[in-house]
Amino acid sequence: xxxxxxxxxxxxxxxxxxxxxxxxxxxxxxxxxxxxxxxxxxxxxxxxxxxxxxxxxxxxxxxxxxxxxxxxxxxxxxxxxxxxxxxxxxxxxxxxxxxxxxxxxxxxxxxxxxxxxxxxxxxxxxxxxxxxxxxxxxxxxxxxxxxxxxxxxxxxxxxxxxxxxxxxxxxxxxxxxxxxxxxxxxxxxxxxxxxxxxxxxxxxxxxxxxxxxxxxxxxxxxxxxxxxxxx
Numbered sequence: 001x002x003x004x005x006x007x008x009x010x011x012x013x014x015x016x017x018x019x020x021x022x023x024x025x026x027x028x029x030x031x032x033x034x035x036x037x038x039x040x041x042x043x044x045x046x047x048x049x050x051x052x053x054x055x056x057x058x059x060x061x062x063x064x065x066x067x068x069x070x071x072x073x074x075x076x077x078x079x080x081x082x083x084x085x086x087x088x089x090x091x092x093x094x095x096x097x098x099x100x101x102x103x104x105x106x107x108x109x110x111x112x113x114x115x116x117x118x119x120x121x122x123x124x125x126x127x128x129x130x131x132x133x134x135x136x137x138x139x140x141x142x143x144x145x146x147x148x149x150x151x152x153x154x155x156x157x158x159x160x161x162x163x164x165x166x167x168x169x170x171x172x173x174x175x176x177x178x179x180x181x182x183x184x185x186x187x188x189x190x191x192x193x194x195x196x197x198x199x200x201x202x203x204x205x206x207x208x209x210x211x212x213x214x215x216x217x218x219x220x221x222x223x224x225x226x227x228x229x230x231x
Contacts, residue, residue, distance in 0.1 A: 002026050003047050004050065008032070016108065024116075026115075032056070033055060037049070037051070038067070046076060061096060075144070077099040081104065095197055099157070132167070137227075154205070165182055174220050174221055176221075179195050180195060183195075199221055211228055212224045
């Protein structure tokens with residue numbers, strides 16, 4: 001069904017994940033150390049990575065950062081699996097480009113459902129769309145590329161999904177809950193602050209085009225109906 005890489009230093013948990021993912025029909029690759037996980041991800045290109053944050057050799061956040069800054073592995077969905085349950089840890093994880101964040105102890109059933117949702121989202125065929133332009137912003141939906149003026153903007157897969165969702169529904173207010181459900185693709189206990197963190201980061205990357213994403217206080221966000229000034 002899919003090839004999943006599990007980067008986890010606890011042998012018992014690694015074995016549980018391996019068994020349940022195989023039962024769900026997936027092929028499973030395993031790594032105990034972050035450096036080994038990076039090597040496997042780069043050489044075998046899994047469809048999804050389950051990544052522990054507290055690894056014996058290198059922090060999982062650094063593994064995530066390395067994967068998301070490498071053009072060869074940037075599009076691989078990453079689910080962080082960790083005992084760190086603080087809100088700041090989740091925000092940092094999502095800002096690094098993680099697609100989901102699961103805290104230990106967790107329900108294996110819930111985790112497999114999350115994996116299924118993320119894989120389904122990744123496999124969904126993109127609707128046919130030519131490159132679209134909006135003021136200084138240009139988006140190539142099929143190639144997952146974005147430019148502001150003449151400069152290309154490097155977005156993570158989640159940031160691109162968030163931008164496209166807002167653009168596609170421009171001039172319509174999107175609540176944080178609706179964005180969580182559509183962009184992350186799973187109704188979970190993730191805080192709506194996750195959306196705020198991603199929008200903040202997306203605006204920073206868009207630079208001059210940041211004003212196209214409007215905040216609707218107390219509700220959520222809205223992409224402008226037309227570029228300010230008619231540009």
